[in-house]
Amino acid sequence: MKKLLLGDEAIAQGAIDAGISGVYAYPGTPSTEITEYIQESPVAIQRNLHRRWCTNEKTAMEAALGMSFMGKRALVCMKHVGMNVCADPFVNSGMTGTNGGVVVLAADDPSMHSSQDEQDSRFYGKFAMIPVFEPSSQQEAYDMMEVAFDYSEKVKLPVLMRVTTRMAHSRAVVNIKETPREENKLNYDAVAANWVLLPANARRRNDHVTAQQAELEEWAAECPFNSLTIADNHSMAVVASGIAINYLNECFPEGCPYPVLKVSAYPLPKKLLAQLAEMTDTFMVIEEGQPVIEEMMIGALPSKYTVKGRLSGDLPRTGELNPDWVKKAMGLSVEQVYDKAENVANRPPALCQGCGHRDVYAALNKVLLDYPNARVFGDIGCYTLGFLPPYKAIHSCVDMGASITMAKGAADAGQWPAIAIIGDSTFTHSGMTGLLDAVNENANITVIISDNLTTAMTGGQDSAGTNKFEAICRGLGVADEHLKVVIPLPKNMEEITKTIREEIEFKGLSVIIPRRECMQTLQRHLKQKKAKEEKS
Numbered sequence: 001m002k003k004l005l006l007g008d009e010a011i012a013q014g015a016i017d018a019g020i021s022g023v024y025a026y027p028g029t030p031s032t033e034i035t036e037y038i039q040e041s042p043v044a045i046q047r048n049l050h051r052r053w054c055t056n057e058k059t060a061m062e063a064a065l066g067m068s069f070m071g072k073r074a075l076v077c078m079k080h081v082g083m084n085v086c087a088d089p090f091v092n093s094g095m096t097g098t099n100g101g102v103v104v105l106a107a108d109d110p111s112m113h114s115s116q117d118e119q120d121s122r123f124y125g126k127f128a129m130i131p132v133f134e135p136s137s138q139q140e141a142y143d144m145m146e147v148a149f150d151y152s153e154k155v156k157l158p159v160l161m162r163v164t165t166r167m168a169h170s171r172a173v174v175n176i177k178e179t180p181r182e183e184n185k186l187n188y189d190a191v192a193a194n195w196v197l198l199p200a201n202a203r204r205r206n207d208h209v210t211a212q213q214a215e216l217e218e219w220a221a222e223c224p225f226n227s228l229t230i231a232d233n234h235s236m237a238v239v240a241s242g243i244a245i246n247y248l249n250e251c252f253p254e255g256c257p258y259p260v261l262k263v264s265a266y267p268l269p270k271k272l273l274a275q276l277a278e279m280t281d282t283f284m285v286i287e288e289g290q291p292v293i294e295e296m297m298i299g300a301l302p303s304k305y306t307v308k309g310r311l312s313g314d315l316p317r318t319g320e321l322n323p324d325w326v327k328k329a330m331g332l333s334v335e336q337v338y339d340k341a342e343n344v345a346n347r348p349p350a351l352c353q354g355c356g357h358r359d360v361y362a363a364l365n366k367v368l369l370d371y372p373n374a375r376v377f378g379d380i381g382c383y384t385l386g387f388l389p390p391y392k393a394i395h396s397c398v399d400m401g402a403s404i405t406m407a408k409g410a411a412d413a414g415q416w417p418a419i420a421i422i423g424d425s426t427f428t429h430s431g432m433t434g435l436l437d438a439v440n441e442n443a444n445i446t447v448i449i450s451d452n453l454t455t456a457m458t459g460g461q462d463s464a465g466t467n468k469f470e471a472i473c474r475g476l477g478v479a480d481e482h483l484k485v486v487i488p489l490p491k492n493m494e495e496i497t498k499t500i501r502e503e504i505e506f507k508g509l510s511v512i513i514p515r516r517e518c519m520q521t522l523q524r525h526l527k528q529k530k531a532k533e534e535k536s
Contacts (some may be wrong), residue, residue: 001172001175001177001178002173002175002176003173003174003176003270004171004172004173004174004234005070005138005171005172005173005174006033006138006168006169006170006171007141007163007167007168007169007170007171007172008030008031008032008033008034008037008107008137008163008168009033009034009037010138010139010141010142010172010174011034011105011141011145011161011163012033012034012035012037012041012098013037013041013050013142013174013176014141014142014143014144014145014146014176014343015034015038015050015075015103015145015149016038016041016043016044016141016180016412017145017148017176017180017181018065018073018101018145018148018149018150018180018181019073019148019149019181019182019184020049020072020073020074020075020149020179020183021047021049021050021067021070021072021073021100021182021183022049022050022056022063022064022074022075023035023038023049023050023051023074023075023076023077024050024059024061024063024064024067024074024075024076024077024378025053025054025057025060025077025078026053026054026056026057026060026078026082026429026461027053027080027455027458027461028078028079028081028082028458029107029114029115029165029458030079030106030107030109030114030163030164030165030169031077031078031079031082031105031106031107031168032458032459032461033168033169034075034077034105034317035051035053035077035083036459036461038051038075039051040128043180044468047183050063050067052167052462053455053461053462053464054464055428055429055464056082056085056086056400056428056429056430057076057078057082057083057086058083058085058086058088058089059060060076060077060078060086061076061086061089061104062089063480064076064102064104065089065093065096065102066135066420067100068098068099068100068102068158069099069100069102069190069195070099070186070187070188070190071184071185071186071187071188071189071190071352072100072101072183072184072186073101073102073149073153073184074101074102074103074202075101075102075103075105075145076099076102076103076105077105077107078104078105078106078107078121079106079107080106080107080108080109080115080117080119080120080121080282081108081113081115081116081117081119081399081400081520083104083106083124084119084399085312085400085429085430086104087124087357090104090124090128090130091124091127091156091313092197093128093130093156093158094128094129094130094157094158094209095099095197095202095205095206095209096194096195096197096205097121097156097194097209098152098153098156098157098158098304098444098451099156099187099190099207100153100184101148101150101151101152101153101159101486102152102158102159103145103148103149103158103159103161104158104159104160104161104510105161105163106160106161106163107162107163107168107173108120108121108162108163108165108288108289109163109164110164110165110288110289110319110320110321111165111318111319113165113321116380116397116398116432117439118289118290118319119290120162120289120290120292121160122134122160122162122266122289122290122292123164123292124160125160125162125245125266126199126267126292128158128160129209129210129212129213130157130159130160130268131148131151131152131155131159131160131216131219131220131262131265131266131267132148132160132162132265132267133148133159133160133161133163133225133265133266134161134162134163134176134241134242134263134264134266135161135163135167135225135245135264136241136242136243136245136246136262136264137172137241138167138170138171138172138173138174139172139174139175140165140225140264141161141167141286142174142175144161144225144264145161146181146237147225148322149429151219151454153203153224155212155215155216155219157209157212158233162242163242163243164242164243164288164289164320165320166243166288166320167242167243168337170513175497180483191283191311191496192432194429195473198450198493200250201216207344211269216267217267217268217270217271218266218271220265220266220267220268220269221269221270221271221272223264223269224378225262225264225265226261226262226263226269226272227261228259228260228262228272228276229256229259229260229261229263231256231257231258231259231260231281232257232258232371233257233258234258234259234279235258235280235282236258236282236284237258237259237260237261237276237279237280237282237283237284237527238256238258238259238260238283238284238285238286238287239260239261239263239273239276239284239285239286239287239293240260240262240263240285240286240287240457241262241264241286241288241293241296241323242263242264242287242288243265243288243289244286244287244321244326245264246323247286247323247325247326248260248286248326250323250326251323251326251327251330251332256280258280259276259279259280261273261276263287263293268293268296268297268300268511269490270300272520273300274302275299275500277301277305277311281304281305281306282305282306282308283297283306283307283308283337283413284308284309284314284329284330284468285302285308285309285310285480286309286321286326286329286381287309287310288320288321290310290484291309291310291311293309294307294309294310294311294312295311298311300441304439308329314329325401327397332384334517346446348388349354349385349388350385350388351382351383351385352519352520353516353519354519355382355452355518355519356442356450356452356489356508356514356515356516356517356518357382357383357386357450357452357488358391358487358488359387359410359488359489359490359492359493359496359514359516360383360421360448360450360488360496361383361386361391361393362490362493363488363493363496363497363500364376364419364421364433364500365391365449366392366395366493366497366503367497367504368417369405369499370421370501371417371535373415373416374417374418374419374423374504375395375396375407375410375415375417375418375419376393376394376395376398376419376420377394377395377396377402377404377406377407377410377419377420377421378393378394378395378396378403378421378422379397379400379402379403379416379420379421379422379426379431380397380399380400380423380426380428380457381422381423381425381456381457382423382452382456382457383421383423383450384397390408392419393421399428400426400429400430400431401422401429401430401431401433401434402434403420403421403422403434403447404420404422404431404433404434404435404437404445404447405420405437406420407420407438407443407445407447408434408438408441408443408445410445411443411444411445412443416444417445417446417504418444418445418446419445419446419447419504420445420446420448421448421449421450422447422448422449423450423451423452423456423457424449424450424451424463424465424466424469424534425454425455425456425461425463425464425465426452427449427465427469428465429464431449432472432476434512435447435473435476435478436476436477438509439476439477439478439509440477440508441506442508443509444507444509445510446500446503446504446506446510446511446512447509447510447511447512448500448511448512448513448514449469449473449511449512449513449514450488450514451513451514451515451516452515452516452518452521453466453515453516453517453518453521454466454515454517454518454521456518456521457520460518460520460521460524467511468515470483470485471513472504473513478509478510478511479480479509479517482506482509482510482511483510483511483513483516484499484503484513485512485513485514486499486512486513486514486515487514487515487516488514488515488516488527489516496514499512500512511520
């Protein structure tokens with residue numbers, strides 16, 4: 001059967017067909033569509049696979065390990081910066097190993113289309129000493145899922161699959177199986193001594209996993225997703241990985257005249273690299289993201305070999321690759337197809353018309369006219385756009401949940417007023433622990449939890465804390481008299497500004513929750529309601 005699928009959708013379909021019992025994820029571009037596809041899948045619905053969003057990537061990874069412990073297969077999905085959030089359980093999962101198969105999908109975002117950095121998740125695979133897959137096409141992404149789950153169960157290790165934005169968000173026709181594999185049955189085969197990482201157990205597991213690396217390298221050399229293609233011109237050879245293989249193929253539609261090592265599974269297949277090194281002493285490494293392979297090759301090859309790529313300057317050190325960059329690096333002529341547009345104004349993203357965040361920033365800016373030294377610590381979400389004109393309202397945005405802890409640190413340094421603004425989904429993702437720190441020290445900060453009742457930045461997914469924020473804040477110890485809820489509308493501006501001013505003047509911790517549904521999800525819900533009424 002054939003389907004036209006995004007790379008993300010091919011991964012999701014491959015996971016379903018590989019017999020997963022659940023997907024665990026927190027939404028983040030460019031990974032979001034994987035979980036959304038599984039949520040809508042008839043097979044997933046019929047089998048009642050776990051497919052609800054998790055509070056953050058750490059809880060997702062840990063829940064997947066729990067499913068694996070019981071013998072079933074689990075997929076974990078996140079964008080690259082989510083790997084930082086789940087790093088603790090992810091790295092330790094290499095020590096515990098797996099019972100049921102676990103595949104961790106990391107979607108990297110070179111050129112930072114919607115991200116704070118350009119990190120390369122392949123480093124995490126090397127760090128955790130686990131196998132890594134990197135598909136070069138949507139078909140390969142689909143096929144890899146079954147192989148990855150099988151291999152995870154064979155070597156008793158999780159598998160990391162890394163894709164990039166172009167792979168995740170481009171479409172191709174994919175051949176899929178007619179019948180999905182059955183789910184694993186529940187089993188009790190997990191060995192507690194492997195999963196309880198007391199130092200004695202962890203040292204034993206560390207020795208075992210380290211010894212496995214030679215086996216993983218042997219597997220990589222035989223893996224069907226890695227291949228060595230021989231050609232006549234041995235003046236140099238090309239090592240290309242993942243989606244970058246497509247850029248190479250576009251440069252040479254009749255076939256590359258140089259030997260090519262295609263890398264789509266790691267550890268780096270050194271046996272194939274050694275065969276390539278017998279043919280030439282010059283290599284061009286084409287990879288999306290950081291110079292992971294290039295650095296490995298420089299470390300593995302004697303000094304007489306020349307390794308070119310991002311580090312050498314033959315390819316750009318940052319940003320996405322494209323066929324033109326590869327052509328230039330390979331010494332081919334590059335034709336300029338499109339003239340550079342001139343006199344075109346920048347059009348940065350902006351908060352939607354009618355968005356509640358707008359009214360929050362309008363009120364906050366009005367109050368802060370009387371506090372010229374105020375500092376506002378922002379967070380990750382739609383409301384980060386409050387940094388841009390016309391509001392220019394925030395002074396920092398570092399990572400998920402940093403607003404509250406940075407405001408507390410600034411207050412510890414003597415700053416007043418110190419204000420944190422954080423969204424509802426981000427608050428439950430990683431803001432609650434920071435608020436507990438602030439409660440425990442009665443930090444002199446004002447926290448604004450701007451609640452639009454959804455995870456709006458990534459498309460309107462459910463927010464884990466909806467209708468629970470007052471209870472969460474009270475449970476963490478926020479005093480009732482300094483826990484305020486307002487409705488961010490222009491007609492309520494006087495009430496909102498009065499509330500913000502009073503809580504800034506209070507010498508201690510206060511929390512303000514402006515609550516109004518996101519305009520995008522509101523319109524969606526109204527359409528659904530209308531369709532339901534018309535149907536009935």
